[in-house]
């Protein structure tokens with residue numbers, strides 16, 4: 001300061017002390033109050049000599065105690081004044097105080113520090129805080145005496161640690177190791193972070209301070225976090241500056257990246273588009289700034305571009321410092337989204353069903369409807385949306401019905417079943433209707449909880465079923481009445497069934513049996529023969545088939561009638577059955593044909609025995625209605641296997657043999673030979689040709705004159721049939737008449753002969769030929785045929801012939817066989833004016849009684865008696881006897897077969913009136929006969 005007290009210059013420290021540089025200001029301004037006055041005194045004194053005093057400076061409103069030392073400026077200073085050295089004595093004191101305070105604080109820090117702190121000097125542990133003692137289990141004093149290696153897991157670990165730390169410290173650097181494993185006194189291990197630095201970096205000998213921080217828990221937490229991340233199915237990533245810094249396996253799996261691919265990947269790549277990313281970032285980061293969590297569900301993009309749905313949670317690692325980045329956790333919810341979508345659709349569908357169902361649907365809880373669909377509202381008469389809270393009780397007409405429904409429902413629900421019923425329900429306006437209810441609890445384990453009900457209006461069905469029930473009741477009444485009626489009818493029906501069964505049995509029997517004789521018929525015979533052949537073939541045995549045809553049966557049948565024929569057939573059947581063994585089969589094929597099947601018979605002797613027995617059985621005459629009928633069989637025999645191997649062949653061969661028996665004179669049996677096949681064939685061919693001959697006009701009547709012995713003129717013409725066969729020429733009657741008779745064709749052919757002869761007679765008469773009687777042959781079968789008389793009458797009427805010109809010749813045998821019936825026919829013919837003669841007289845057995853009664857005019861002595869007349873005295877005696885008989889009965893006699901004059905002479909001697917024979921003429925055709933007549 002100069003002598004005026006103005007500060008000439010001040011150093012920087014002074015400026016610090018004063019708060020600003022005081023240069024140029026009066027020195028006294030630096031002091032306050034009383035101190036300024038003292039300073040003024042000291043300023044003056046300072047000009048004179050050195051001074052030391054204390055004062056108070058005013059600095060920024062505060063007082064600072066200073067010690068001031070002053071001395072006058074040296075003379076060479078160029079100015080008068082004094083220098084002043086200010087020492088801030090308050091600062092020192094405060095420094096001391098601060099030091100003390102600092103030491104206390106440091107002590108407190110050391111004592112309470114959460115980290116272990118250790119001071120060492122080379123080879124010496126100086127001090128440690130309680131936390132370190134706690135960490136290692138040794139007090140500071142104990143530690144000072146211990147080998148530091150004890151605190152490590154091994155000596156090697158200690159030495160490695162020491163070398164590494166000392167190397168760093170030796171370079172004046174700070175040693176830091178994140179995780180070092182230490183051993184506690186009790187042997188347990190812990191992890192610590194160690195930081196060490198020299199107390200004075202340039203002087204290591206001044207010691208080293210070690211900070212030991214127990215990081216076991218943090219390490220464990222970090223490991224757990226790592227495990228959590230690595231094993232979590234959630235995607236976890238850490239982002240910073242909008243790039244992925246770390247992510248877990250779950251993240252890689254969710255987004256399709258390989259390990260290492262995601263580090264530094266822009267987060268934006270996880271989003272479908274920049275817009276998506278911006279939208280999410282725009283929503284998330286403002287929350288992060290507030291330290292809040294962001295949550296959202298959004299579409300995310302996988303590495304390959306596939307979009308997935310992810311639920312994301314993001315939050316800042318350190319809400320106070322965004323630079324630490326963010327944690328993002330994402331969950332793949334694609335499948336859930338899909339399921340939710342499906343569920344949503346299903347719910348929509350359900351809702352649609354609910355809304356449009358034709359059934360009423362309601363949810364009920366605690367006796368009230370929670371809601372009902374439109375149909376339900378309609379059924380019960382509620383406006384749309386007004387069914388919520390409606391008491392179920394109000395849906396029933398009365399409390400009683402409601403209670404009954406409740407009890408039933410509770411019982412069904414408790415039993416775990418759907419409650420289905422039909423009940424009378426009430427609309428809001430009181431109108432009742434029948435509803436079919438179906439209810440079930442939402443949760444079967446809580447039957448008293450919420451339940452779902454379906455209601456259908458079944459009033460119409462109910463009424464219909466009521467109607468049906470009424471109708472059914474009515475019907476049942478009627479059915480009862482009808483049942484009673486039917487019971488009676490049923491009894492009748494049962495009787496009918498029995499009858500029908502019997503009829504069926506009869507039909508079945510008839511199908512296989514001959515209705516007349518009861519014998520097996522052709523079908524059953526074929527079946528038995530078939531079986532017998534099989535059995536014989538298996539046993540290597542034989543069997544015989546015997547074909548029987550009754551001789552002259554047809555004649556008897558035709559002449560004596562069917563009743564006689566039937567009786568005869570039954571008798572034959574009976575005799576045949578008795579003649580053979582029970583094991584043999586007697587069958588009737590039809591007509592007069594029988595077959596006897598004899599299993600086991602193979603030799604000629606065996607067959608002959610059976611054949612003889614049959615002939616013998618039929619030999620005795622059959623007596624019927626006064627007739628004594630003689631019947632005989634023609635039997636054809638063939639043997640299996642020699643003569644045939646099947647039914648058809650055996651039957652055919654037996655039949656052929658039978659024809660042979662017939663040809664051999666009847667009443668005999670013949671064994672089949674191959675030769676017979678030809679004969680049978682011829683026989684069948686003849687029959688076939690004969691059937692066509694009439695139609696083809698192959699028949700032709702010939703005429704043989706019967707001469708009057710006295711006049712030697714033609715007395716009559718015998719009509720003799722010829723068959724003008726296209727190949728065989730003129731066939732004589734003996735070759736085809738038997739076949740015509742046998743087949744019954746004799747009836748139409750015989751009628752044709754009568755008609756043709758009458759027509760011829762009329763033709764001759766018209767030609768001027770004098771009328772000559774015609775002698776027409778009637779076979780026995782033709783004679784007995786019931787149509788004979790009528791047909792003769794018709795022919796006479798139609799041709800106009802004089803009946804007196806017609807004479808019928810009937811064989812003696814035919815006449816005698818049929819007794820009274822014959823008489824009747826003869827009478828009818830006779831009454832028509834026609835004459836009758838007995839042909840072949842002498843060959844049969846005439847009953848004189850009948851002979852006497854028959855209206856016959858003539859008898860013809862058979863030519864067998866004429867043939868040997870000259871030589872045979874017996875024939876002559878017969879002729880004489882016949883002549884005597886005829887005379888006594890007043891019958892005319894014709895001798896036929898007269899071939900010689902001698903025969904003629906003898907006959908004349910016997911008084912025979914008429915003769916016929918080749919001596920006069922053979923049978924002539926019509927022209928020749930006419931010529932003979934007009935001669």
Ligand SMILES: Nc1nc2c(ncn2[C@@H]2O[C@H](COP(=O)(O)O[C@H]3[C@@H](O)[C@H](n4cnc5c(=O)[nH]c(N)nc54)O[C@@H]3COP(=O)(O)O)[C@@H](O)[C@H]2O)c(=O)[nH]1
Pocket residue numbers: 704718719720721732733734737750753776777778779809839840860863896897898899916917918919922923
């Ligand atoms: N029911 C019918 N029977 C008829 C018919 N036409 C003929 N016949 C019968 O056929 C048998 C054979 O007749 P046929 O071969 O014509 O023989 C007759 C004469 O030709 C034969 N005859 C006459 N004279 C002689 C003779 O001197 N010697 C001789 N060896 N034969 C002679 O006799 C037959 C006439 O016999 P009959 O009738 O007994 O007078 C025969 O039995 C005919 O009856 C017909 O249309 N219907």
